[in-house]
Amino acid sequence: MKEAKVLVVDDNVDLAENVVAILKEIEAFELDCLLAHSGELARSRCQELGQSLDLALLDLRLPDTDGLSLVREMRQHCPRMEIVIITGDATVESAIAAVSHGAFAYVVKPFRPQDLMHTVERALAKVALIRERETLRHELEQSELHHREVVEAVPALVLALDAGGRIVLWNRRLEEITGQSREAMVGRPGLDIVGSGGDRRLAAADGTQHLIRWQLAHVGARQSEMIYAIGIDVTDERAMLRRTLRAERLAAVGTLAAGLAHEVRNPLNSATLQLQVLRRRIEKGQATGESLLRVVAIVVDEIQRLERLVKDFLAFARPSPLDVQPASLDDLMGSVVEQVRPEVTEASVELVAKLDARTAAVEVDPERLRQVLLNLVRNALEAMGGSGTLTVRTRLETDDSAAIEIVDTGPGIPEDAPIFDAFYTTKEAGTGLGLAIVHRIVEEHGGSIGFESRPGRTCFTVHLPLVHGPMTLR
Known part of the structure; x- marks a missing residue:
């Protein structure tokens, strides 16, 4: 059951209390009814209650004020409130004047209780609908504000394009990188920035090129489709990857060079040793044909070993393309x-x-x-x-x-x-x-x-x- 606050303004105390009793019979609303027996008290109530007042039932003929002027003043203090005029002096002119001043309806004394209840229910239903709509609008605005704050706070680049490919959203991170303000970019073509997603280059304010990895989401029907794009700046990541690969290549080259030096040294040492032995024998006159052949055979074996090593190393380090x-x-x-x-x-x-x-x-x-x-x-x-x-x-x-x-x-x-x-x-x-x-x-x-x-x-x-x-x- 919905709650509502109602102000009954009538200098006739008995009639005002009867109106309150009738209103209490309304089942659709739980009413909090207040009384005012003069125009001055009605003004005071409106100033005190402000936006919380939902409905006023007002007798136009009050001893201390003009009823139509009071209608206008009450509407100024409580713009969301509806006003139902209750009077025993009804004319077409007075009804038109009351409505033109903002009254919701016009009830003529004497009235049937059910007629008054029906009129009040319609007025309160209108007020409730307006308040619900305002609540939803406020919640939507708060939600949009929250999402806007999130979009602005994230370190990613966020933009949105309308069905025509024009920019409708351009977040702070994009402003920082490109130097282009949101106001300057909204309405411009944006498809060339995001393409179909993936890695694309984006010109930065300092003249450098940033590599942006875009993810796209298409939302809505074809005629009104929106494209939401989130981009991650992978410039530093790509540069770090290149540095890592270069370091790995240098480390691999170092490993290969160390291994190659070790493998080359062994046959070289062996061949050198054999040649030194041969020289000493020649110097001492001890060299024979058999010993010469033995040394030559060893040296040739070591040279062939070096040749195999170089061949294998080239095959490993510089492979030729496959003939598949x-x-x-x-x-x-x-x-x-x-x-x-x-x-x-x-x-x-x-x-x-x-x-x-x-x-x-x-x-x-x-x-x-x-x-x-x-x-x-x-x-x-x-x-x-x-x-x-x-x-x-x-x-x-x-x-x-x-x-x-x-x-x-x-x-x-x-x-x-x-x-x-x-x-x-x-x-x-x-x-x-x-x-x-x-x-x-x-x-x-x-x-x-x-x-x-x-x-x-x-x-x-x-x-x-x-x-x-x-x-x-x-």
Whole structure:
């Protein structure tokens, strides 16, 4: 039930009290009724109650004031209040005058209680509707103010575009970066600022270019669609990323340089030592043809080792582009098996080939993938040291990928060994770049490589994506 405050103004005390009694019968409102028996008291009540007064029932014929003047004064003090005129001296002219001064309705004495109740209910319903509308408007204004404060407070760039692509919202952060005020930007075209979202450049007030990452939201029907855009300044983030990548590249170069220097030093030291020994023998007259040949052979081996090292290093540091083409995984693995079969026989190792990928096609550089498989197979042969079983297997994993497995029965590899790092090796004559190159080539093909190992069994697995659709295999 709604509450309402009503002022009854009549110099007839009995009639005023009867009016109050009638009003108490109204069920739709809980009324707080006040009485005023003179114009002066009515003015005082209006000044005292102000905006809280909802309705006044006023007799135009008061002994101390003109009723129509009082209507005008009461409306000034309480503009939201409605006034119902109650009089026994009704004329068309007086009714028109009362309404023109702001009265809601005109009730003539004597009146039926239900007529008065109906008139008062309509007046109070109008007042209640106006107050509700004002409350909603105030709440909406407060909500808009709150959201505006949030938009202004956030560190992001916020703007909105109307259906014509013109700017209707331009927040403080945009003002700070661009130096353009809200007043100057509202109404201007704004689609070129946000585009379709994503990263776009924005000219700053100092002449620099900021990189802004925009997220767009389209709201409303097509004819009245609004675009709300929130932008994050990623200029510093991008610069930091570039610095980080540069630092990582420099660190990688440092690591490679240190590894290369270490690997180069060993054969150089060996060759230098052999040449020094040879010089001393010549100086002492102890050099023979056999000793000369032995030293030359050692030096040649070390030079060839240096050549392999340089070749591997260049392959690792400056890889050539892939020559990608569809290929059969089984055919590739089969060609590698045939190529290493003499080496397997010489090493007294049993070779088991299980090529189960059937017609699976992969899009690869055949020579580079063959390089991967040869490296893994030869590593497995070296690990077994002259006996054991080498198993090569191809298989379909899912509809999207296939796997190649190289399994040996060697002593195993520690699970935490960084075998794919450049220059890591356990071989006396190894460069430490073979598996690093293998790892990079597999990743360049969109695949992955891993290993599982325990004493007596090590399995390297290469995962490669399959090609879907009709393909012509070369």
